[in-house]
Amino acid sequence: MAARETSLRISTGIAGLDDLLHGGLPPERLYLAQGHPGTGKTTLALQFLFEGARRGERVLFIALSETRDELATVAHSHGWTLEGIEVFELSTAQQNRPGEQNTLFLPSEVELNEITQVLLAEVDRVKPARVVIDSLSELRLLSQSPLRFRRQILALKQHFIGRSCTVLLLDDILSNTEEAQAHTVAHGVIELEQNAPEYGAERRRMRLVKVRGVKFRGGWHDYEIDRGGLRIFPRLVASEHKGDAKHTPFPSGLPGLDKLLGGGIDRGTSMLIMGPAGAGKSSISQQFAAAALDRGERAAIFMFDETVETMMTRSAGIGMNLRGAVEAGRLLVRQIDPAAMAPGEFTNLVRDAVENQHARVVIIDSLNGYLNAMPEERFLTIHMHELLTYLSQKGVLSILVMAQHGLMGRMESPLDVSYLSDSVLLLRYFESQGSIRQAISVMKKRTGAHERTIREFAITPEGLRVGEPLVDFHAVLTGVPTYTGKEMPMLREGDGG
Numbered sequence: 001m002a003a004r005e006t007s008l009r010i011s012t013g014i015a016g017l018d019d020l021l022h023g024g025l026p027p028e029r030l031y032l033a034q035g036h037p038g039t040g041k042t043t044l045a046l047q048f049l050f051e052g053a054r055r056g057e058r059v060l061f062i063a064l065s066e067t068r069d070e071l072a073t074v075a076h077s078h079g080w081t082l083e084g085i086e087v088f089e090l091s092t093a094q095q096n097r098p099g100e101q102n103t104l105f106l107p108s109e110v111e112l113n114e115i116t117q118v119l120l121a122e123v124d125r126v127k128p129a130r131v132v133i134d135s136l137s138e139l140r141l142l143s144q145s146p147l148r149f150r151r152q153i154l155a156l157k158q159h160f161i162g163r164s165c166t167v168l169l170l171d172d173i174l175s176n177t178e179e180a181q182a183h184t185v186a187h188g189v190i191e192l193e194q195n196a197p198e199y200g201a202e203r204r205r206m207r208l209v210k211v212r213g214v215k216f217r218g219g220w221h222d223y224e225i226d227r228g229g230l231r232i233f234p235r236l237v238a239s240e241h242k243g244d245a246k247h248t249p250f251p252s253g254l255p256g257l258d259k260l261l262g263g264g265i266d267r268g269t270s271m272l273i274m275g276p277a278g279a280g281k282s283s284i285s286q287q288f289a290a291a292a293l294d295r296g297e298r299a300a301i302f303m304f305d306e307t308v309e310t311m312m313t314r315s316a317g318i319g320m321n322l323r324g325a326v327e328a329g330r331l332l333v334r335q336i337d338p339a340a341m342a343p344g345e346f347t348n349l350v351r352d353a354v355e356n357q358h359a360r361v362v363i364i365d366s367l368n369g370y371l372n373a374m375p376e377e378r379f380l381t382i383h384m385h386e387l388l389t390y391l392s393q394k395g396v397l398s399i400l401v402m403a404q405h406g407l408m409g410r411m412e413s414p415l416d417v418s419y420l421s422d423s424v425l426l427l428r429y430f431e432s433q434g435s436i437r438q439a440i441s442v443m444k445k446r447t448g449a450h451e452r453t454i455r456e457f458a459i460t461p462e463g464l465r466v467g468e469p470l471v472d473f474h475a476v477l478t479g480v481p482t483y484t485g486k487e488m489p490m491l492r493e494g495d496g497g
Contacts, residue, residue, distance in 0.1 A: 008026065008027060009021065009022075009023035009024035009025060009026065009027075010024050010025055010026075010027045010052075010166060011023075011024045011051050012024055012025060012044075012047065012048050012051065013047035013048050013049075013050055013051030013052075013054075013229075014044065014047050014048075014229065014230050014231075014232055015232075016221070016223065016230075016231060016232025016233060016234055017044075017190075017230075017232050019217075019232075019234050020208060020216055020217045020221065020232070020234055021208070021211065021214065021216050022214075022215060022216065022217075025166065025188065025211070026187070026211075026213070026214060027164075027166050028160075028164055028165060028166055029166060029167070029187035029188065029212075030156070030157050030160065030167040030169065030185070030186055030187050031166075031167065031168050031169065031186055031187055031188045031189070031190065032136075032168075032169045032170075032171060032182050032183065032186040032188070032189045032190070033045065033168060033169070033170050033171070033189075033190040033192065034170070034171045034172065034173050034182075034189065034190070034191055034192070035172070035173055035191060035192030035193060035194070035206075036172065036173055036192075036193075036194060037172070038194055039192035039193065039194045039204060040192060040204070040223075040225045040230050041134070041135070041170045041192060042066070042071070042074055042134060042170065043074065043078065043225060043229055043230055044190075044192070044229075044230055045061070045132040045134060045168055045170055046061075046071075046074065046075060046078075046080065046085075046132075046229070047229045047230065048130060048132065048168055049061060049085050049130055049132055050080065050084070050085070052129055052130040053084035053085060054084075057128070057129035057130060058086070058126055058127060058128045058129055059084070059085050059086065059128050059129065059130045059131070059132075060085075060086045060087075060088065060122070060123065060126045060128040060130070060131045060132070061085055061086065061087045061088070061131075061132045061134070062088045062119055062122070062123075062131065062132065062133045062134065063087060063088065063089050063090060063134055064090045064133065064134060064135060064137075064138040064139070065090070065134060065135050065137065065138055066089075066134065067089055068082070068087045068089055071087060077227070078227055078228055078229055079227060079228065086126050086128065088119070088122045090115070090138065111142055112139070112142040112143060112152065115142070116139075116152065116155070116156075119133075120156075120159050123159070123160075123163075123165070127163070128165060129164060129165060129166065130165070130166050130167075130168070131160075131165055131166070131167045131168070132167075132168045132169075132170065133156075133167070133168075133169050133170065134170040135169075135170040135171055135172065136153075136169055136170065136171040136182060137171060137172050139152055139153075150184075150185065153169075153182055153185045154185055157185055169182065169186065173191070183209070183210075187211070187212050188208070188209075188210060188211035188212065188214075189208070189209035189210050189211075190206060190207075190208060190209070191206060191207050191208075191209050192204070192206045193205050193206065193207075193220075199339060200338075200339030200340060201339065201340050203222070203342050204222070204223050204224060204225065204342075205220045205221060205222050205223065205342075205344075206220070206221055206223055206232065207219060207220050207221065217234060217235065217237065219235050220235070221233060221234050221235050221344060222235075222342035222343060222344025222345055223344075224342070224345065231345075233342070233344035233345050233347065233348040234344075235344060235347075236344075236347045236351070236386045236387060236390055237386065238385075238386045238387075238389035238390040238393065241390050241393055241394065242393055243393045243394055243395065245267065245268040245392065245393060245394060245395030245396075246267070246268070246395065247266040247267055247268045247269060247447055248266065248267050249263055249264045249265075249266060249267075250264050250265050250266060250267050250288070250291075250292075250361070250397050251263070251264035251291060252264060252265070252284075252287055252288050252291050253287060253288075253290065253291035253294065254287060254464055254466055255466075256455060256465070256466025256467065256468075257284070257287075257440075257464075257466045259451060259466075260440065260441070260442055260450065260451045260453070260455055260466065261423070261425075261442055261445065261450055261451075262442075262445060262448050262449045262450035262451065263448070265288070265397055265423055265445075266397075266422075266447045266448070267360070267395050267396070267397050268391075268392045268393075268394075268395045268396065268397070269392065269397065269398075269422035269423065269446070269447055270388045270391070270392065270397075270398040270399070270400065270420070270421045270422050270423070271397070271398070271399050271400070271421060271422065271423040271424070271425060272400045272402060272417065272418055272420075272421035272423070272424045272425070273285055273399065273400070273401050273402070273425045273427070274402050274404055274413065274418075274424065274425070274426050274427065275403070275404060275426060275427030275428060276403065276404055276405075276406055276427070276428075276429060277403055279427035279428070279429060279438055280427055280438060280440075280457060280459050280464070281365075281366070281401045281402075281403070281427060282306075282311070282314075282365050282366075282401060283314075283315070283318060283459055283464060284425065284427075284440075284464065285301075285363045285365060285399045285401055286301065286311075286315055286320060286322070286363070287320070287464055288361055288363070288397065288399060289301060289322070289331065289361055289363060290320050290322065292360055292361045293322075293325045293330055293331060297360040297361070298330050298331070298332075298357060298358050298359045298360060299325075299330075299331050299332070299359055299360065299361045299362075299363070300331070300332040300333075300334070300350070300353035300354075300357065300359035300361070300362050300363070301331070301332070301333045301334070301363045301365065302334050302336055302346070302349065302350070302362070302363065302364050302365065303333065303334070303335050303336065303365050303369075304336050304338055304364075304365065304366055304368070304369020304370055304372070305365065305366050305368070305369050305403075306335075307335055308333050308334075308335050311333065312326075312333075317461065318459055318460065318461060318462075318463055318464065319461065319462050319463035320463070329357075332353050332357055332359060334349060336349075336369065338369050338370070338372040339372075343379075343383055346370075347383075347387060350362060350387065350391075351390075354391065354394050354396055355394075359396065360395075360396060360397065361396065361397040361398075361399065362391060362396055362397070362398050362399070363398075363399045363401070364398070364399070364400050364401065365401040366400075366401040366402055366403055367380075367384075367400055367401065367402040367415070367417065368402060368403050370384075371415060380415060380417075381415070381417060381420065384400075384417055384420055385420055388420055388421075400417070400421060402417070418443075418444070421444070422444075422445070422446040422447060423442065423444055423445045423446065423447075423450075424442070424443040424444040424445075425440065425441075425442055425443075426440070426441050426442070426443050426477075427439070427440055427457065428440075428441075428476065428477055430473075430476050430477075430478075430481050431481075432473075432481070432483065437456060437458075438456065438457045438458060438459075439454050439455065439456060439457060439470065439476050439477070440454070440455050440456075440457035440466060441453070441454045441455070441477075451469070453469035453470070453471075454469065454470050454473075454476050454477070455467055455468065455469055455470065456468075456470055472484050
């Protein structure tokens with residue numbers, strides 16, 4: 001293969017894969033894509049060839065395990081046709097085999113040599129810039145030994161040298177060392193994987209095992225097969241998105257809450273709102289979104305626990321009319337199904353909201369649902385760290401909602417991410433004079449001073465209310481405080497701010 005500058009790339013036809021490769025594949029090399037059936041190898045290969053055809057290149061699909069009709073069915077499922085792609089079937093190679101009987105060599109040896117010669121003759125006839133061979137399993141079976149299989153792959157590689165051709169080999173993942181024969185010969189290896197969780201849709205992920213002489217983003221990356229091909233969601237690396245965001249104040253619009261927070265939360269920071277079910281966590285987070293909308297800014301809310309319509313109805317019932325902002329495109333509200341969406345796809349949605357829709361506050365409601373979207377619990381903290389760092393560098397206020405187990409007294413959290421957040425807002429129920437009341441306090445704020453008082457909090461039809469500090473109560477956070485004052489001050493509708 002002719003020498004090329006390492007900076008030269010050709011697109012794979014898949015935006016996410018090009019991003020992992022920092023622009024695409026080095027041309028005129030031999031690559032291997034491997035995975036179990038159902039991981040999308042053929043779809044990936046078709047996208048690779050369609051991209052070449054779109055650029056006016058001649059492209060060739062050598063089908064050793066499928067017929068042209070089967071390949072056309074795959075293309076049709078994505079809304080494509082095979083127009084612009086030369087397809088060569090194994091049955092064509094078999095028809096071109098000599099008919100005389102062989103008595104000196106093993107039939108498989110003769111068949112392998114004959115098929116290889118016919119395939120290479122087809123390559124010389126078409127003179128393609130891109131070739132896909134699907135799949136190496138057929139050649140491996142005919143080779144019958146790892147040594148002969150390796151020599152066959154080397155022979156293919158040698159044939160393409162100097163022909164200005166980029167080759168993509170497809171192969172199944174094996175449980176033995178035979179797959180290493182193709183690994184060592186190929187210039188790059190793409191591995192596709194499919195996992196079936198105990199509940200929900202299957203999850204797919206991929207990684208670049210190697211690409212010689214090229215810097216690429218390693219690790220596992222989620223992807224999905226949708227109508228239109230593979231959609232790869234590159235793993236978020238916050239260090240690649242550094243910015244010079246200024247941490248200016250972001251008031252909530254509620255005077256009492258802003259006093260409690262020492263003037264409000266700073267942009268480019270994260271706030272965790274914790275508390276039992278029904279205490280007002282979502283309402284407070286939406287108050288920050290409403291405040292942003294009032295200032296002419298945009299916001300995004302990602303909900304794991306309730307439907308969009310339920311959220312709209314609930315917010316309207318406490319004086320927040322968010323429907324108009326949604327219809328105007330200033331507020332993005334997205335319901336997330338953790339059983340159907342991979343973490344990488346969710347991160348991609350957040351990035352799109354920030355970079356393309358210019359959201360200045362991002363709300364994740366809740367981390368409990370987000371946790372269910374993760375394949376393994378221990379990865380959530382690392383995943384959240386990268387996401388929060390990215391949002392901070394973009395100057396975005398990120399608000400995380402987490403429901404704690406229990407209603408009064410001792411509360412337990414499903415996981416501890418409080419140390420990742422710059423601020424922590426705590427909600428609690430407490431009992432007083434036969435009534436259930438709510439309290440709010442700030443447990444942490446890294447970027448400035450805040451009140452250390454505990455204030456009463458109420459949700460009314462006119463909106464959220466934050467009262468004066470509960471100075472005459474003792475042990476409010478236990479849920480059963482004692483009152484030492486003379487008069488019982490209680491929030492009423494229209495009180496507070």
